[in-house]
Amino acid sequence: MADDKKLNRRDFIQNSMRTTLGIAVVGLGGLSMLRSKGENWVWQIDPFKCTWCGRCATSCVMTPSAVKCVNAYDLCGYCDLCTGYFKNGVKDLNTGAENLVCPTSAIVRKFIEEPYFQFDIVEKLCIGCGKCVKGCTQFGNGSFILQIRHDRCKNCNECAIARMCPSDAIKRVPANTPYMIKSDFIRK
Amino acid sequence: MNKRPIIIFLLLMAAIIVFVIYKDLISKRPENRSVNPYEYDVVKYKSVDSAMVRYKEAQVISLNTRAPRGLAYANRKLYIASDSLLQVITVDGKEVNRAKLPASPSCITVTDQSIFIGFNDFIAAFDLNGKMTGRWKPLGKKTLITSLAVKDNLLFAADAGSRKVHRYSTDGKYLGVFDGKSAKDSKHGFIIPSPYFDVAFNHDGELWIANTGKRALEQYYDNGTFRTFWSNDEVGIEGFWGCCNPAHFTFLPDGSFVTSEKNNVRIKVYKPSGALDCVVAPSEKFPNEELAPALATTPEGDIYALDFQKKEIRLFQHK
Secondary structure, rough: HHHHHHOHHHHHHHHHHHHHHHHHHHHHHHHHHHHHHOOEEEEEEEEOOOOOOOOOHHHOOOOOOOOEEEOOOOOOOOOOOOOOOOOOOOOOOOHHHHHEEOOOOOOOEEEEEEEEEEEOOOOOOOOOHHHHHHHHHHOOOOOOEEOOOOOOOOOOOHHHHHHHOOOEEEEEOOOOOOOOOHHHHOOO | OHHHHHHHHHHHHHHHOOOOOOHHHHHOOOOOOOOOOOOOOOOOHHOOOOOHEOOOEEEEEEEOOEEEEEEEOOOEEEEEEEEEEEEEEEOOOOOOEEEEOOOOEEEEEEOOOEEEEEOOOEEEEEOOOOEEEOOOOOOOOOOOEEEEEOOOOOOEEEEEOOOOOEEEEOOEEEEEEEOOOOOOOOOOOOOOOOOOOOEEEOOOOEEEEEHHHEEEEEEEEEOOOEEEEEEEEOOOOOOOOOOOOOEEEOOOOOOOEEEEEEEOOOEEOOOOOOOEEEEEEEHHHOOOOOOOOOEOOOOOOOEEEEEEOOEEEEEEEOO
């Protein structure tokens, strides 16, 4: 009787294979569940890598582009002579179109107190060309940055502007932290 | 003769050629891209007539430090405040002293007898061996001390956080503060949009302060009364442009101003009248830098520039 209960080699191998298969199935199922519950990813522009080439305005599948200028107010100097707002070399700091960097007048200059001005972006007008960002970064504090706005981004599988970006500044970021504002993180 | 291998080889080669041409067509090479209709050309503002550059880079001293913060020249030595260290090096680049500091420094100035180091919200005095002789009372949470200047027994500390200049005696007694308003009803005094706020005495003992938001250099009496200023809002080489320039300045023995600018980084010499004299180092000397170098001059007229990003001290001498 004792001999009948003794595990022979064939049974041992069969049991081992069943156990291994079971662990693999349960493991794969668990992993799939974890992945399905894991975070989503969205496209975003690293402002420290961006070279303001203007491709965001022309390469995005959206018209106008889903890329917009954002002012990181923490960094803004509220300057009267804002180099993201005024063209280089202007003599009179007035809001005449010939003095402005923005081709669509998407930046509003609002007086705060002498001599400080606040600069707000009208997203409806902004086409994401990055001219203001270049002016601000090259001559000012660099508070203007380009960001992909997720209320309009289609989150394409292969982002058209990421493909064209000459500085590989566009990358996937977790959807729960979808923006990369300069004042919130520092250059790596 | 069996031609099949040759045909396969030729087909394979043709496929490779087609693939390479295709990859080249879709590559992101600059030549492959269409003209950018939104190009904003700022390069033209960085070019300088080479005849204006009258200094040459004569020496580079690499610093063994993580984060240099301030530079001073005195007693034929260079004093560098960095990390949490005070380093003293000879003009040959040999370190002769190193002392630990109580916090991360923000600026430094040196006299014949003492070293004064500004930290974010307080100042400390040291003897020339690096031993701390006094730690002065902190100025408050909004304070960010960015520059110090000493004349006789007076010390002036530029505070970019509160946009004011504090006045001390060199033994640490607080004497007062001024905000740069030229009159009581002036709407503003110092305009400091970023932490660049420099103060220095020229060789005649006149106090000069960089009002960077107005791109101006302003002179004050020792009691804080505004006296005069000069400025030049000009994007070209003649003036200062953008936010917060001149970020740093100092004086040559003849009273000329030596200025350094941030973003479009360049070092220039202005005559005591404020007219541009010459260029020390054009933007091309700082191709990847955006921080304005701190400056120090020698009695011989040499100019030392602390390149914060390369962690180097660069010596510029007249050609």
